[in-house]
Amino acid sequence: MGKTADLTAVQKAIIDTLKREGKTQKEISERIGCSQSAVSRHLSGKSVGRKKCGKKRCTTRRGDRTLRKIVEKDRFQTLGDLRKQWTESGVETSRATVHRRVLLNQKQRQKRLTWATEKQHWTVAQWSKVLFSDESKFCMSFGNQGARVWRKTGEKEMPKCPKSSVKYPQSVMVWGAMSAAGVGPLCFIKGRVNAASYQEILEPFMLPSAEKLHGDEDFVFQHDLAPAHSAKTTGKWFTTLDFRHFGISFSPVFLQTLAP
Secondary structure, three states: OOHHHHHHHOHHHHHHHHHHHHOOOHHHHHHHOOHHHHHHHHHHHOOOOOOOOOOOOOOHHHHHHHHHHHHOOOOOHHHHHHHHHHHOOOOOOHHHHHHHHHHHOOOHHHHHHHHHHOOOOOOHHHOEEEEEEEEEEOOOOOOOOOOOOOOOOOOOOOOOOOOOOOOOOOOOEEEEEEEEEEEEEOOOOOOOOOOHHHEEEEHHHHHHHHHHHHHOEEEEEEEOOOOOOOOOOHHHHHOOOOOEEEEEEEOOOOOOOOOO
16 A cells, blocks of 8 residues: 555644543544544654655756746746746756746745744644734736636637636725634725725724634734735734734745745
């Protein structure tokens, strides 16, 4: 039988928490959806140092720097163009690898790794106290450069293939918060988000979210290091809140995954 995937950091934290609560290994394995032997190996420490089954890194730091220089020459190149030039420089890779390498620089990667390392041993109970928040933009219609469509030869005129477009695409920006207890009210944002407008969002939406999801319990409000979030005036606004059980946590931008 082939080697199974390793337990994730979240699964390990749940195992440790449930073990302290007196749960059996069978109950724990059923709870997190893994084998009982995997739970046993983790609790006994035998899973430490196992040979990793993940794919090895296919590029070098030098190769990443080369790609960054190629991108900086023309910010509007396609992934295909980038891959072609990167391959000509001596790096054999795929479009997906090009996409991952372009998005983050070394400083951003280090911030993400530091943030994750500091919290790698957090328990489920600790994460349950966090009120996560962020803004997000959603497109409601497509412009002249609409979404790409996958189709066979001769299907160009089929009703399902063409995508209608408008000259001025519509979009909406929203702010929201969520925690282990659920989600808070959604705020629809008009215009750009700066420090002043962000603070106007927090009072009527963040505070009700905290009250709804955490009540009188301790909680930590999490937002990233976007300029509006980390502005001095925003920090000063937080100091005016009458919350003894309130804390703030900053996470790096681009924290979707820790893959380097």
